[in-house]
Amino acid sequence: MPNIIVDGQTIEAKDGANLLEVLLNEGINVPYFCWHPAMGSIGACRQCAVVGYANEDDTRGRIMMSCMTPVSEGARFSVNADNAESFRESVVENLMLNHPHDCPVCEEGGECHLQDMTVMVGHRDRQYEGLKTTYRNQYLGPFIGHEMNRCITCYRCVRYYKDYAGGDDLSAFGSRDRVFFGRAESGVLENEFAGNLIEVCPTGVFTDKTFSKHYTRKWDLQTAPTVCQSCSLGCNTYTSERYGEVRRVHNRYNHEVNGYFLCDRGRFGAGHVNSANRIPQAGIRNSDGRYDPVDLETALSAVSDLMSSSDGLIGIGSPRASLEANEALIQLVGEENYCNGMTDNECEMHQVILDVLASDLITPAMAEVEDYDAIIIVGEDITNHAPRLALSIRQSIRQRAGELAESSGIALWHDAAVRELAQAEKSPLTLLTPMADRLDDVATHSIRLAPNEIINKTIEITNAVNDATPSSAREIAQTLIEAKKPLIVSGTSLNSPNILKATTNLAIAVAQHNPETGIFLCAHESNSVGASLLGSDRSGEALLATKPNTAIVLENDIYSRFAEGALESIDHLVVLTPLDDSTASQADVVLPAGSFAEAEGTFINSEGRSQRSMVVFKPKGDIAPSYQLLTRLAGHAKQASTLRSELAARHEALQPITSIAPNEQFRIAGSKVARMTHRSSGRTAMSADISVREKRQPEDQESALAFTMEGNQQQAPAALRTYSWSPGWNSNQSIHKFQDEVGGPDRSAVDKRPLFEQTRRLTPYDISVESEFDPGQIVILQQHIFGSDPSSNEAEEIASLIPQPYVRMNSTTASSLALTHRGGAKCRDIEMMVLVDDDVAEGCLIYPSIPATTALAGVASTDFTAIEGWIAPSEAVKASLITTDGAR
Amino acid sequence: MGMILKAIWSQLVTLYRVLLHTFTPTDTVSYPEEMPYLAPRYRGRIVLTRDPGGEERCVACNLCAVACPVDCIALQKTEDEHGRWYADFFRINFSRCVMCGLCEEACPTYAIQLTPDFEMCEYDRQNMVYEKEHLLISGQGKYPGYSFYHVAGKAIKDKDKGESLNEATPIDVRSLLP
CATH class of the missing domain: 2.40.40 (Barwin-like endoglucanases)
Incomplete structure (x- = not known):
């Protein structure tokens, strides 16, 4: 740990870090544009200039870029020196020469890194009298808007899009002061992670089109920390509301899960909360088969009547619903009449995932995947099924580049140098898939096999682990054995339990040679692992085989999940769902369930991590969280935290879910955490068109968050933080103010509480391929x-x-x-x-x-x-x- | 002794000054029969103005709302088919407004302006809620000639890229000239 001297003050610097990171870690505000914690330094924008001194006697020093300066023992720098300050101011002035005068009509305004940095350096008046360069914009698809005039040519977008996310349709074009960032011609950006450009761009060149349609400034959004429901990875998001509808989803930094980036499905997929297909009100099917909208009380008593008159009542839970909602259903129908709503096949697949998570095999977090230097993906279309993981895998192939850099003495943050050094060198990545894959461009072996052959090939590789006879399988096995950290990835997208079993067998075999072996199995839905924990011993089919005549279905489209025949015995159907689907249209009674933005819930992702998603806003009308509807049916409404502790009391393994986030009693200096910002506007006019008398803000009995702007926000723990902001840092770059070390874990993040003891030794599965595929x-x-x-x-x-x-x-x-x-x-x-x-x-x-x-x-x-x-x-x-x- | 004389002198001057005021014309007018003079910058009822082209000046940037100390302004941005931003609704709850003028100061487009009209009494508070159609006037108000979109670099209907103040014509990205 070298000690450096900055403006006379001695600072202990992190080994191998660059000066900019060290200064930001110390809480010293240094402006920057092109540097990004996940993407390293290239020294393009010249914004982070400081003065470096040769020795104690050197009083003049010279300007250097802090992001490109390694720290060494005794090095002397000044951030506040006059020439450094005036240099930084002149850099912003130059970057702003062509910046259009359009902040009021820019979606970035109010959370713009360029605005923050301009204020930080004190630049105010444009002295240049020449004309501003202008550009024509492109159509980049339904998600991302383009306004090239605002560009400050920091190159972050192309570095992210091409180097980090592996896209090839966004580039820098043109020459001299005509550099243009866009596509060769207008068209939809092809990369699945293009949405991150919105957050990566320090200004408003790439903006969120879906948000712009009902635009709200950052300070007016009511936000809560949520967990993405679009796949099984459980990326952390901020979901924001204004005027009763979800306005946008932003990345919520979680060092171990999604880091700084999300996929486009997660970022742009929350529109379903505002969808016209929402069930706004309870409905009872009348004699001519149509729904009569009724109030909630009537609907609930109709359900009670159905339940008491039923001859065989079951509850079908859901791998898409929270643990709390599933628990409420168990309490209502009894454990013996409950199933988690998965098919036989899904239960079998997720049982393998549970076995692996509970075993002594290493199951890395998504961010840790980036550290593995040999990966094999068995029969899983990662980019389409668990997209964010593909972005981590893309980084892992750079392990080879890291090795090369280390041997040449180049720091890893020297992004351009490391990439130049590595050229096309990459860590081994083997794909066994039945069709072309989006990761083919970074794969060293892409092998196209039918699903049954994938299983055979995996068995072959497993055998080759212990058999040195040269063969193509041995070659792959060797890359895994010889790697420092090999990773075996598979998932449920081919719907084959045998693929998961074969993959697990491979991991067991490789782990005997290499104790660092990791395995990552992608589950199918947002809470598949959680639902499996609640009852993977009985599938939906098994429960339906008991021929019940009444079923209560929780957020599960059983008419598309199960074969029609399996549901024949059901005469009476009660459905709790946020969205109208094929099951809702078969129901006798439909209850309006809250979507993820309107219901608190705990979800367990593919890596076995339990995470809490909070309520963003009070739903309209009769819409209520499923667990509230179900507990009301059972007698009286229970709080989410009560359900959690009751569940934890029954399931030893689920103990940690009660402590992953503070419960509703949590207070900071006597107050709750505010969902609104302290600059939230319009409170006395928002609803004045309905009544000039201001409504009382709704109270939140369920959580430690409040639907107000009063409360502590800055000191809130990561699981409750409602937005990222720090004085002078209005953009998402403020994240570093919540980290002890830039790019490191959140200062207040709760340690990962493993749900599984991870001690059980797995014995390889027996696999019979013939039965599965013809x-x-x-x-x-x-x-x-x-x-x-x-x-x-x-x-x-x-x-x-x-x-x-x-x-x-x-x-x-x-x-x-x-x-x-x-x-x-x-x-x-x-x-x-x-x-x-x-x-x-x-x-x-x-x-x-x-x-x-x-x-x-x-x-x-x-x-x-x-x-x-x-x-x-x-x-x-x-x-x-x-x-x-x-x-x- | 000197102190006491000084104090007496001060008292006498004060009496003289007060007496003098009885001969000056009165400032109080018999409102409402007689209307007082109010300077054009007097801070009364708020209006939304239009630009020289007759379009709404307000671009729904929300700066007035966030500047408002009593949070009595609420609005929502929307966009026309050419990309021009304007307010979908714009509401001021005058029963909360303190006529401080911070909204006018914050406005980057001279859209929101305070006028000398202060006569806004109502029997029903609900009538103090003004929507965009009540606020929007047809003129330019105190700042004639300013059009935000002809300064800002965003293209709108009838104003393409490069046609704003201080802007060069859009570059040809495919040009290879040095």
């Missing part, structure tokens, strides 16, 4: 980042990117089925485009998991027939598929 008839459902999550599909912008139905196969399969590329195919009255793509494994037919193809469940490949003279719709295949379209 080799000639393999039909695979492909997950789509935009299209496969029923909630986010309700967001208008996501819906516009859902691909049209298609069926993909290689040329051999196509000719055997008499189908032609870009021709039409028909199956069960659904028309779709045929894509012939030789990157698809032999004998596989792939169709997308999107709302338009739900009717295709269980088809055989021979059911697809050609349509004569079919004309493809012009936009048949949308952006999210472009790189996996064989005809590209």
Whole structure:
């Protein structure tokens, strides 16, 4: 730990850090633009200038860029020296030469890093009298707006998009003062992580279009810390509300999970909360089959009548609902009549995940994945099924670059130097998938296999771990054994328990050679792991086989999840759901359940981490959290924290869920944590059109957050912090004010409380492949980042990117089925485009998991027939598929 | 002794000055029969003005709302098809307004202005809530000639990129000229 002297003050610096990090760690405000904690330094913007002195006698010193300066023992610097200050001011002045005079009409205004830095350096008047450079903007898709005039050419966007996220359709174009950041031509940004440009750009070049439609300044948003519901990874988000609707989702820094970045499904998918498809009111089906809207009391007493007159009552829980809601359902119907709402197959898959999480195998957190230097992905489409993990895997292949840099004595934060040194060198990444994958560009081996062959290949690699006979499998096994930290990744997207079992067997085998071996299995839905913990011993099918006649269904679309036949015995159906779906339209009574933004809940993600999602705003009308509706049915409404402690009392393993976030009694200096900012405006006029008498702010009995601007916010623990702000730092760059070390864990983050003891030694599974796949008839459902999550599909912008139905196969399969590329195919009255793509494994037919193809469940490949003279719709295949379209 | 004389002198001067005031014209007027003179910058009823082209000046930037010490301004941004921002609704609860003028100071577009009209009494408080249609006037108010969009670099209808004050024509990104 070298000691450095800054403005006469001795500072203990972190080894290997650059000066900018050290100064920010110390709480010294140094302005910067191009440096980013996740992306390192390139010294492009010249904003973080300080004065460095050669020795004690040196009084003049020289200007140097703190982000490019390594610290060494006894080095002397000055941040406050006059020439450093005037230099920094002149840099902002120069960057602002062409900045348009449009902050009032800029979505970044009020949380703009450029505004903050301009104020910090004290620049005020534009002295240059020349003309401002202007640019024409591009259309970049439904998510991101483009306003190139505001650019300060810090290059953060292309560094993030190309270097970090692996995109290839955003670049810097032009020369001299004409540099332009955009696409070669207008069009939807293809990368699944493009939304992060909004937060990466220090000014308003890339802005959130979905937010702009109902724009609200940051200071007016009522925000709560939430957990993303779009996949099983549980990324941390801030969800914000104004005037009773969800306005935007922003990244919430969690060092161990999502870090600084989110995927586009998570960021732009929360529109379902405002959807026209929401169930706003309870409804009872009348004799002519239509719903009568009724008040909640009437509906609840109708449900009580149904329950008391029922002949066999069951409760079907959900892997999409919180632990609290599932617990309330268990308490209502009794443990013996409850199932977690998963199919046999899903239960089996998630049981494997539970086994692994409870075993002594290392199960890394998502951020830790970046540290693994050899990865094999077995039969999982990470980018579409658990998107944010793909971004971590993209960073892990840079482990090789890190090694090279270390051997050449280059610090890792020297981003441009490290990339220049590494060139195309990358850590081994092996993909075993049935079709082209978005990670192919960084993979060292991409192997296309049908699902049953994936299992066989995995078994082969597992055997090769202990068998040194040279073979292709041995080669892959060797990369894993020889790596410092090998990681084995798989997941549930191919719906095959055997793939998960084979993967686990591989991890067990590799772990015997290398104790650092990690395994990451992606679950299917936001609370799949939690729901499995509550009852993976009995699937929905098993419970339905008892032929109950009344079912209470919790936030679960059972009519698309289970086969129609399984639900035949149910005469009376009670459904709690936020969104109208195929199950709601079969119900006798529908209860309006709160969405994730309106209900508190605890969710367990793929890595076995339990996380609390808080209420963002009080829902309208009769909408209430599911757990409240269910406990009211059981007698009297219970608080979420009561349900949690009751659940923890029954389940030893779930003890930690009560302490991951403070409960409703928590206070800071006697007050709750405010959801609104201290500058929240319009309180006495917001509802004045209805009544000039100001309404009392709603009270929150359920949590330690308050629906007001009064309360402590700065000292709130990470799990309760409602927005990131610090004096002088209005943008999301203020995150570092909550870290002890820039890019490190949040100062107040609760230590990860493992749910599992992780001591049990796993014995390899027996695998029988034959039963699962019929080799000639393999039909695979492909997950789509935009299209496969029923909630986010309700967001208008996501819906516009859902691909049209298609069926993909290689040329051999196509000719055997008499189908032609870009021709039409028909199956069960659904028309779709045929894509012939030789990157698809032999004998596989792939169709997308999107709302338009739900009717295709269980088809055989021979059911697809050609349509004569079919004309493809012009936009048949949308952006999210472009790189996996064989005809590209 | 000197102190006492000084105090007496001061008293006499005061008496003289007060007496003198009985001969000056009175400042009090018999309002409402007689209207007092109010300077153009007197802070009374708030209006929203239009730019020289007759378009709404307000761009719904929310700065007035956040500057308001009594939080009596609420508005929502929306956009026309050419990208021009304007207020979807703009509401001032005058029953809370203290006529401090901070909104006018905060406004970057000269849209919100205070006028010398202070006669806003109502029997029903609800009538003190003014919506955009009540606030919007057809003129430019105290600051004629200013049009924010012709200074700011955002393109709107009939004003393309590069047509604002101090702007060069949009660059050709594909140009290779040095």
